[in-house]
Amino acid sequence: MDFDFNGLPKQDIDAINSMLPKDHKKNFVFENWSKTFTCAPKLYLAPHNENQIIWIVNFAREHGLNLKAIGSKLSPSDIACTDGIMITMENFKRVLHVDHVHSRITVEAGLTLHELHEILTFWGLSFSSIGSVSEQTISGAISTAVHGTGINYGCFSSIVKDLCIIDGLGRRHYCSSVANKDLFDAARCSLGALGIITQLTLQCEPSFRLKAVQVPKKLDDILDNLSSTLASAEHVRFWWFPYTDDTVLWKANRTIEPKNPLKESFLTDKLYGFHYYQFQLFLSRMAPNRIPAITKEHYKNRFNKKIEWVDDSHKVFNFDCLFPQYVDEWAIPIENTAPVLRYLRKWINEEHAKKDGVRVHFPVEVRFVQEDDVWLSPCYKQAICYIGVIMYRPYHLPVPYKKYWKAYEDIVRSFGGRPHWAKAHQMYYDDFAEQIPKFGEFQALRNACDPNNIFLNDYLKRHIVPPGIANSKAISAKADTLTSYQISKL
Numbered sequence: 495m496d497f498d499f500n501g502l503p504k505q506d507i508d509a510i511n512s513m514l515p516k517d518h519k520k521n522f523v524f525e526n527w528s529k530t531f532t533c534a535p536k537l538y539l540a541p542h543n544e545n546q547i548i549w550i551v552n553f554a555r556e557h558g559l560n561l562k563a564i565g566s567k568l569s570p571s572d573i574a575c576t577d578g579i580m581i582t583m584e585n586f587k588r589v590l591h592v593d594h595v596h597s598r599i600t601v602e603a604g605l606t607l608h609e610l611h612e613i614l615t616f617w618g619l620s621f622s623s624i625g626s627v628s629e630q631t632i633s634g635a636i637s638t639a640v641h642g643t644g645i646n647y648g649c650f651s652s653i654v655k656d657l658c659i660i661d662g663l664g665r666r667h668y669c670s671s672v673a674n675k676d677l678f679d680a681a682r683c684s685l686g687a688l689g690i691i692t693q694l695t696l697q698c699e700p701s702f703r704l705k706a707v708q709v710p711k712k713l714d715d716i717l718d719n720l721s722s723t724l725a726s727a728e729h730v731r732f733w734w735f736p737y738t739d740d741t742v743l744w745k746a747n748r749t750i751e752p753k754n755p756l757k758e759s760f761l762t763d764k765l766y767g768f769h770y771y772q773f774q775l776f777l778s779r780m781a782p783n784r785i786p787a788i789t790k791e792h793y794k795n796r797f798n799k800k801i802e803w804v805d806d807s808h809k810v811f812n813f814d815c816l817f818p819q820y821v822d823e824w825a826i827p828i829e830n831t832a833p834v835l836r837y838l839r840k841w842i843n844e845e846h847a848k849k850d851g852v853r854v855h856f857p858v859e860v861r862f863v864q865e866d867d868v869w870l871s872p873c874y875k876q877a878i879c880y881i882g883v884i885m886y887r888p889y890h891l892p893v894p895y896k897k898y899w900k901a902y903e904d905i906v907r908s909f910g911g912r913p914h915w916a917k918a919h920q921m922y923y924d925d926f927a928e929q930i931p932k933f934g935e936f937q938a939l940r941n942a943c944d945p946n947n948i949f950l951n952d953y954l955k956r957h958i959v960p961p962g963i964a965n966s967k968a969i970s971a972k973a974d975t976l977t978s979y980q981i982s983k984l
């Protein structure tokens with residue numbers, strides 16, 4: 495629904511019109527990548543500079559509207575949703591500084607990782623570790639502690655060296671490990687709750703190639719030898735195929751070997767691995783008992799062989815995540831990896847033994863991340879194993895997943911688990927208050943940065959803020975001096 499313009503002064507209408515996004519259309523509806531969450535913001539704006547963001551913040555406060563910055567809409571939850579003002583950072587794409595001595599780059603917050611790979615390659619730099627895809631923006635990635643894999647490599651929040659954020663009072667803050675340190679430690683993973691991040695400096699390393707080796711391996715072999723497996727390469731992850739004891743173990747190391755890219759076969763990877771698999775999952779909505787056989791068939795035909803390739807690092811880290819999906823991913827202390835996976839296997843097998851039991855899709859993805867010092871990062875002061883479970887949505891159609899999620903979450907929670915912030919989950923304020931050492935400090939900073947609660951949305955109300963605040967609306971505050979001041983600066 496578009497905002498009701500009736501009664502707005504002309505200068506406000508002009509300001510709004512100057513910030514309409516490239517793809518502006520009436521009645522804009524936000525939809526995340528998986529098409530699992532939608533919302534209808536009253537206004538959808540694309541500011542071009544920090545002064546315009548400050549104007550929007552003050553406008554939101556004056557009118558008692560909530561405000562949300564979005565990245566690439568990839569989060570598989572409603573974390574990016576709002577019924578107030580939504581802003582896209584699509585005009586924040588400049589490179590501001592390159593520091594060759596320390597391999598750092600300062601950029602605006604709206605660049606996607608794909609765009610950054612190109613920019614970094616140009617400057618002879620690379621990210622040290624990235625996740626499965628590169629469509630997300632750098633600000634979305636740090637706001638939710640996006641991670642790749644490697645016990646000596648941290649999540650995106652941990653590579654931020656400094657950042658600028660505009661808070662809920664329209665104040666611009668610069669922070670780093672020496673300036674505004676508390677804000678820095680909180681803002682590096684702040685779920686959009688503290689303000690709008692406009693620019694940031696990222697620690698990179700000189701460009702490198704990776705050599706990846708992917709081999710079939712039995713799940714118990716990996717779990718019985720986890721420490722040595724994790725130490726055997728710089729980056730290690732594995733995918734377990736439910737209903738089997740089979741996994742694919744993926745290891746990657748920096749190399750100076752020449753490129754030898756992964757050869758995709760149209761027949762095996764696209765036609766069979768994507769289209770036919772999606773069709774099989776579509777049919778299995780009517781016959782879920784077929785799922786275990788589908789899993790075994792795909793493992794045998796596509797994954798039961800060793801492959802090796804060498805390519806630019808980001809091309810090796812990324813892979814095809816196929817089609818829309820429900821995902822649930824939790825972080826557990828690394829030492830709990832084996833018991834969690836064994837309990838999960840037990841539960842899946844017990845369900846399999848029941849005629850009408852739950853049937854789950856492959857794979858279960860397992861990754862490892864170094865500890866950091868970011869307040870809300872799941873890796874705060876502890877090395878983490880991330881375990882992700884998936885249920886695909888063939889042709890965007892729904893499939894049952896809630897019983898699977900409930901069983902999985904019960905298991906991970908009993909082993910000290912915490913959800914990936916970007917994913918839908920069932921942990922709430924009291925749970926986090928008990929589990930996150932710096933949760934109280936984060937709340938205090940949130941109160942200071944956003945006393946009018948304009949950055950709250952349903953996700954933050956449900957999971958992050960105390961129940962008293964969660965029931966309140968954005969507080970309208972007349973900011974008469976600020977409005978005219980900011981408009982003059984647009």
Ligand SMILES: Cc1cc2nc3c(=O)[nH]c(=O)nc-3n(C[C@H](O)[C@H](O)[C@H](O)COP(=O)(O)OP(=O)(O)OC[C@H]3O[C@@H](n4cnc5c(N)ncnc54)[C@H](O)[C@@H]3O)c2cc1C
Pocket residue numbers: 527528562563564565566567568569570573574583603624625626627629630631632633634635637638639640641642685686687689690691692815914916
């Ligand atoms: C196919 C797929 C694969 C994925 N693979 C991985 C993976 O390997 N590893 C992993 O950890 N995650 C993964 N994810 C999750 C995804 O990377 C995260 O959801 C990421 O946050 C999305 O970034 P985005 O730019 O789309 O942000 P959005 O989803 O648009 O927003 C996410 C949050 O960031 C906030 N935000 C965005 N920009 C700003 C800003 N400028 N200032 C303040 N707040 C801001 C938003 O308000 C929101 O709270 C995957 C998701 C999908 C769909």
